[in-house]
Amino acid sequence: MTRFSAFFFLFPDPKNCPGLLMKPDMETDPGSAPLEVGDKGLTQILAHVIAEVRGSINKDINGAELLYGLLNAPWLQSLLKVYECLQRHLRGPARPYVSYSSGLSLQILSDLLAVPNPSNEARELYDLLGQPHLQALLSAHDTVSLRDYEPDLPPLPNDLPEDEEAMRIVCLVKNNQPLGATIRRDDVTGEIYIARVIHGGLADRSGLLHAGDRLVEVNGQPVFGLEPEQIIQILAHSHGTIMFKVVPITDRPVNNQTMLYVRAMVDYSPQADPSIPCADAGMAFRKGDILEIVDQSDSLWWQAVKLPSTSACAGLIPSTSLLKRKQKEFWWSQPYHPHTCVKSLSTVDEEDDMIAIDEKCVEADEEAFESEELKDEESEFSTNIEGIYLTGFRRSLRLCRRRRGQAFGTSQFCSLRCPASCYSSLSNPYEDVVRYQHHPEHTHRLIALIGPSGVGVNELRRKLIEINPKVYQGPVPHTTRPPKCHEEAGREYHFVSREQFDSMVCNHRFIEFGELRGHLYGISVDAVKDVLTSGKICVIDIEPYALESVRTPELRAYVIFIKPPTVEQMKRTRMNSNIITNYYTSRPFRDEDFLEIEDAGRKMEQHYCQFFDHVIVNDGLQAACVQLLTAVRRAQDEPQWVPTSWIRPTDQS
Numbered sequence: 001m002t003r004f005s006a007f008f009f010l011f012p013d014p015k016n017c018p019g020l021l022m023k024p025d026m027e028t029d030p031g032s033a034p035l036e037v038g039d040k041g042l043t044q045i046l047a048h049v050i051a052e053v054r055g056s057i058n059k060d061i062n063g064a065e066l067l068y069g070l071l072n073a074p075w076l077q078s079l080l081k082v083y084e085c086l087q088r089h090l091r092g093p094a095r096p097y098v099s100y101s102s103g104l105s106l107q108i109l110s111d112l113l114a115v116p117n118p119s120n121e122a123r124e125l126y127d128l129l130g131q132p133h134l135q136a137l138l139s140a141h142d143t144v145s146l147r148d149y150e151p152d153l154p155p156l157p158n159d160l161p162e163d164e165e166a167m168r169i170v171c172l173v174k175n176n177q178p179l180g181a182t183i184r185r186d187d188v189t190g191e192i193y194i195a196r197v198i199h200g201g202l203a204d205r206s207g208l209l210h211a212g213d214r215l216v217e218v219n220g221q222p223v224f225g226l227e228p229e230q231i232i233q234i235l236a237h238s239h240g241t242i243m244f245k246v247v248p249i250t251d252r253p254v255n256n257q258t259m260l261y262v263r264a265m266v267d268y269s270p271q272a273d274p275s276i277p278c279a280d281a282g283m284a285f286r287k288g289d290i291l292e293i294v295d296q297s298d299s300l301w302w303q304a305v306k307l308p309s310t311s312a313c314a315g316l317i318p319s320t321s322l323l324k325r326k327q328k329e330f331w332w333s334q335p336y337h338p339h340t341c342v343k344s345l346s347t348v349d350e351e352d353d354m355i356a357i358d359e360k361c362v363e364a365d366e367e368a369f370e371s372e373e374l375k376d377e378e379s380e381f382s383t384n385i386e387g388i389y390l391t392g393f394r395r396s397l398r399l400c401r402r403r404r405g406q407a408f409g410t411s412q413f414c415s416l417r418c419p420a421s422c423y424s425s426l427s428n429p430y431e432d433v434v435r436y437q438h439h440p441e442h443t444h445r446l447i448a449l450i451g452p453s454g455v456g457v458n459e460l461r462r463k464l465i466e467i468n469p470k471v472y473q474g475p476v477p478h479t480t481r482p483p484k485c486h487e488e489a490g491r492e493y494h495f496v497s498r499e500q501f502d503s504m505v506c507n508h509r510f511i512e513f514g515e516l517r518g519h520l521y522g523i524s525v526d527a528v529k530d531v532l533t534s535g536k537i538c539v540i541d542i543e544p545y546a547l548e549s550v551r552t553p554e555l556r557a558y559v560i561f562i563k564p565p566t567v568e569q570m571k572r573t574r575m576n577s578n579i580i581t582n583y584y585t586s587r588p589f590r591d592e593d594f595l596e597i598e599d600a601g602r603k604m605e606q607h608y609c610q611f612f613d614h615v616i617v618n619d620g621l622q623a624a625c626v627q628l629l630t631a632v633r634r635a636q637d638e639p640q641w642v643p644t645s646w647i648r649p650t651d652q653s
């Protein structure tokens with residue numbers, strides 16, 4: 001019994017088509033020339049093969065019938081036709097059959113329209129040819145076939161002078177968008193130049209106007225000697241197409257700037273800046289905005305887009321050096337105020353004088369508070385969840401802050417002009433940032449809550465930890481006070497000597513520290529790291545001055561601002577809540593407390609909003625808690641803008 005093999009058809013010999021079953025032996029005849037198949041060769045060969053196979057069916061050859069059906073399949077015939085077409089085109093460049101297909105299709109359309117009773121096929125053809133995209137395709141086909149790419153330009157005159165400059169004529173169609181270019185006049189020569197082209201603007205997208213091009217005419221009107229404002233007037237009064245005649249700049253600078261993103265650390269308004277070359281081309285931004293710097297070619301004025309961007313067109317912003325200069329000028333122009341910004345808590349000795357007036361009253365209340373504190377701590381221990389203690393909630397730490405707040409009055413926020421530390425914070429108007437996606441194998445980001453005293457920072461923090469103490473935890477604070485009978489070292493506090501504590505302070509190991517009733521208390525970087533390396537999410541509350549200590553590559557804090565709602569809303573929601581007063585007593589909230597919280601919250605937001613990754617308004621406790629939970633998850637799971645130095649600390653200069 002004979003078996004057909006598919007490879008018979010791989011080496012057909014067109015000259016011996018009828019004898020196809022004789023397979024040429026390429027291995028035994030290496031010198032034989034490759035077989036050429038003509039345009040119709042394969043189709044002919046197939047026809048012969050089919051005839052042969054048909055003959056074999058009657059000879060009871062196994063598989064012949066199946067093969068016959070296969071070879072006769074319409075798809076195989078179509079495939080062969082496609083193959084032959086491709087072969088033809090591969091041999092030479094494609095040539096259009098007609099270069100007037102667009103006109104031809106219109107002719108066909110009008111002929112079809114004239115048919116009295118068109119068939120279904122005619123209707124379908126009419127619909128197909130009438131499709132706009134097919135019309136566009138045919139039009140593109142004709143343009144390509146005619147090689148009609150260039151505009152028709154008049155021939156160059158023969159008598160061109162030798163020193164004739166190359167001119168470029170640029171036509172831009174004016175729409176509602178600004179042209180996106182600024183001009184300047186050379187005061188010596190009176191020539192007008194394109195000063196800058198705004199990234200993503202109309203002029204930029206045309207690709208035909210560049211900074212440094214000399215402007216010769218606008219709409220046929222020579223501009224030499226005109227003031228820039230006069231040219232702007234010409235442009236403002238033009239409609240439709242505007243024609244520019246320019247002498248292109250010879251050495252266009254290559255823009256090899258890499259992508260740069262920054263977080264604005266200051267507010268900026270171009271309308272309030274008399275030094276900006278063109279206020280309309282400027283871009284306002286607020287503290288905390290993320291800006292994509294798209295052009296730094298000018299050392300003074302950069303171009304940037306605010307993210308998330310709604311417009312492709314960039315705006316002018318001052319460069320870092322220019323903004324620093326402006327800040328310095330502004331700073332020096334302000335009247336001097338004594339230093340009111342606090343870096344870390346001063347010792348009690350330093351404060352004593354300042355709080356002397358209240359001291360008697362405080363002493364009396366401290367006695368009362370001491371027992372209350374103990375009661376409070378005991379109740380905290382008894383409510384520990386599954387053997388996990390809610391550490392870092394000791395009132396002593398919070399009272400350190402209160403004492404400091406009391407000592408410095410309400411002026412913990414920098415005023416316009418105060419020395420060193422505040423001034424240095426002004427010196428970095430932009431912070432380089434990158435999009436950072438937390439890696440599951442890395443430690444979690446620290447969650448730092450910040451808010452005015454009494455807004456509910458600790459309440460929210462406590463609630464979060466209580467939801468899942470196996471996931472969320474506070475750091476264990478350090479103290480120099482002796483342990484109480486029920487306390488265990490490393491559980492409620494790390495108990496250390498004053499010398500040890502001082503040494504940690506000197507080595508900047510504390511995020512926050514303070515002194516209360518002769519004892520030092522503090523939250524150390526290592527205590528936070530202990531929680532993080534255990535695989536948990538560390539949640540702390542901080543004061544603004546501690547922002548610097550937590551926004552570091554090792555802690556990568558995600559800062560959440562707990563914002564007070566309106567006074568009215570606070571009155572409604574805090575009806576049954578108590579506030580801890582500056583005299584260490586707990587009493588129901590009063591109207592003046594709400595006013596104070598609102599004012600402190602406003603000031604805090606005004607001064608530090610650039611550091612906030614998220615803001616939660618603590619109105620209803622339940623809703624705020626859900627928002628906090630969502631924000632904390634987002635901090636770990638979603639990409640965030642973080643300082644570049646966190647990712648590449650070695651790049652820091």
Ligand SMILES: Nc1ncnc2c1ncn2[C@@H]1O[C@H](COP(=O)(O)OP(=O)(O)OP(=O)(O)O)[C@@H](O)[C@H]1O
Pocket residue numbers: 398451452453454455456457458459460573574577578579580618619620621622624
């Ligand atoms: N959304 C809220 N609704 C009702 N009461 C609240 C809400 N948030 C907080 N409270 C209550 O307000 C009081 C103060 O809250 P909390 O102690 O958390 O303040 P804080 O911001 O940590 O300030 P401090 O550390 O100075 O006490 C607490 O009695 C708390 O239960």
